[in-house]
Amino acid sequence: MSLSILPSARPLPAAQVYLVGAGPGDAELLTVRAVRVLAVADVVIYDRLVGPDVLDLVRADAERLFVGKMRGRHALSQDRINALLVDRARAGRRVVRLKGGDPFVFGRGGEEALAVAHAGLPLEIVPGITAASGCGAFAGIPLSHRDVAHSVVFVTAQSRAGMPPLDWQALARPFTTVVVFMGLAVLAEICERLLAHGAPPDRPTAVVENGSLPEQRVIEGTLASIAGRVREAAPAGPCLIVIGDAVGLRRSLSPNDELRPRASDLETILTS
Numbered sequence: 001m002s003l004s005i006l007p008s009a010r011p012l013p014a015a016q017v018y019l020v021g022a023g024p025g026d027a028e029l030l031t032v033r034a035v036r037v038l039a040v041a042d043v044v045i046y047d048r049l050v051g052p053d054v055l056d057l058v059r060a061d062a063e064r065l066f067v068g069k070m071r072g073r074h075a076l077s078q079d080r081i082n083a084l085l086v087d088r089a090r091a092g093r094r095v096v097r098l099k100g101g102d103p104f105v106f107g108r109g110g111e112e113a114l115a116v117a118h119a120g121l122p123l124e125i126v127p128g129i130t131a132a133s134g135c136g137a138f139a140g141i142p143l144s145h146r147d148v149a150h151s152v153v154f155v156t157a158q159s160r161a162g163m164p165p166l167d168w169q170a171l172a173r174p175f176t177t178v179v180v181f182m183g184l185a186v187l188a189e190i191c192e193r194l195l196a197h198g199a200p201p202d203r204p205t206a207v208v209e210n211g212s213l214p215e216q217r218v219i220e221g222t223l224a225s226i227a228g229r230v231r232e233a234a235p236a237g238p239c240l241i242v243i244g245d246a247v248g249l250r251r252s253l254s255p256n257d258e259l260r261p262r263a264s265d266l267e268t269i270l271t272s
């Protein structure tokens, strides 16, 4: 990718920490700023949701440190990740902390930014496309729509002590799209709680697995049926739950998932 078209791009200071959003998976969904930063980083600290195509954009001789959780192996604790960021930056290196989606959306980016700020080090936050937008776009679900969704709520199903105390009454309201991060393991409980707070059993609900990637799957159902369908489909990749009448619009927008182009297919499509 040529970046010479950006004469006004801000300079990239050395010895600074960059908290960079890697987007939902497809490397072409990175921001131009993220690509520039990856190309000059001395150290890149990344986790599980960052795909290989994104890592291909890292400078070849940069130090790459994986700090995510893998099957059978423990993740580095948040304190140790924070310390790693600070130590490498204090050693005069340009450090990129690369995180899936947007760093400030359920990604502990806030904790890492505070650790860097408390250490008195310069920091830049490079936003990324959150999985909510990426999955919405690639699954054909407009998160808002004047007729069916006047508000969009992002919630996490995981906090320090398991499921956080969510406002189920508000989430069950009509004209609302609810996007649940890290909710697959408690999908049945989420549906039960919404039903108990007055949401109708036929409210459209989708689970998007591996959003934006070639392996993307969309499992569709209703509040009453989705848990059973997901059990059958047994997704293994990262999954986002989207609940609300806007989910019902995907039928008209993406009748065939296999025909939806990925961002990286667009060049072929546009030049053929």
Ligand SMILES: C[S@@+](CC[C@H](N)C(=O)[O-])C[C@H]1O[C@@H](n2cnc3c(N)ncnc32)[C@H](O)[C@@H]1O
Binding pocket: 024, 025, 049, 099, 100, 101, 102, 103, 104, 105, 106, 107, 129, 130, 131, 132, 135, 180, 181, 182, 183, 208, 209, 210, 211, 212, 213, 238, 239, 240, 241
């Ligand atoms: C720790 S959160 C990080 C969210 C990220 N910061 C963002 O803005 O998208 C991880 C959760 O994001 C969701 N997620 C991230 N990437 C996804 C993808 N490509 N497809 C579906 N869900 C995804 C899943 O719910 C996953 O468990």
